[in-house]
Amino acid sequence: IIGEYLFKTYPDMAEGNLTKIKAATVCEDSLASVSRSLQLGQYLLLGHGERASGGNDRNSILADTFESLIGAIYISTDYQTAMAFVLKHLTTYIMQALEGKRGKDYKTLLQEYVQRDGDKHIVYHLLSESGPDHAKTFHMEVEINGVTYEAGSGKSKKIAEQHAAQLTLEQLMAK
Template sequence: MNKARKEQLERFTELLHLHPFSDWRLLDQALTHSSYTNEDKTHHSLHNERLEFLGDAVLDMVVGEYLYRRYPDMPEGKLTRARASVVSEEPLACACAAFHMGDYLLLGRGEVRTGGRTRNSIMADAFEAVVGAIYMDASYSAAREFILTQLDKYLQLVDKGVYGKDYKTYFQELLQRDGTQDIHYHLCHEEGPDHNKTFFMEVVVNGVTMGTGSGKTKKSAEQHAAYAALEKMDALSF
């Protein structure tokens, strides 16, 4: 690992308030996509798929344990749906976007050109790989702290009974409690080349813009707009 990469990884841990790694190669591996190792055989780098496998198991355990203790009367079926809502691709990718994980990923040139640094599937896999790296380098406790901190807002949604639903559905159900509302999503504009567009959407209720959001797909942008509207309504906090 060269000096520039080591400094980049140190900035990443400082950004997330993580303890310095004992073995920086683990974090380097967690932030290396298979496309990078497939394109550049000279670096002999390990990609993050094995750590992703491990991190996925740790993630399920941490969130499952948290929900089990938090909701002693919740039946198994609801616990399963609640856990799935927290550890699914969208929450993991959104957590990564909040601290710009894509900036620290080693990706193949093809993935970079096609928007891999913001692709939900790549971000979610990297999140799981980082969990695996923290677990291997430090402890289950350290991995647990990272997970619960990064996914706190999604765990709060479970407290409100919002699981197994997306933000658009929750937003609509919340507003319809007061009767029929005119809710629609409008594309404001889009940026970027055809292979790597970013869409900007707004959610409009009875002619009033309630929230705006962006994403690599229109559906993702709509979800972010609904989330922004829920935040504006203070419907996501205690």
């Protein structure tokens, strides 16, 4: 829906820019934020452990819940109704992305930065994970062309990779 909207609304925009705006709009943070505004977390049927650990306010679960709601609207009505619902709730995020206020993806920014002088191979390695299953912390490091750079941490591997990419980008730009 967002891809179609952007393509039709901004027909002269470069494909790469459309892709970035779409990604920034439909990212986990945006979808979870909409889910929170609709208070969807209070309607989730979760196990005792998941609820006790804050599952009804976890970004990944709330983002999935919003996507499920869109699917339910589409199945029970039609595409136009689902599209109207999506655009009603995500247009603000589209505008923020167009203004450059959303979608600060450090992995992409790092890739663009290091590859401006040619192709470079970026790899993220899991250093460790700690904590109980419901509250793990992951530690990841960045390697560029065989050289190890910064390590980052987060509640998921994806977040830890983003943190490592952010720290590496800051290190490289400070040189």
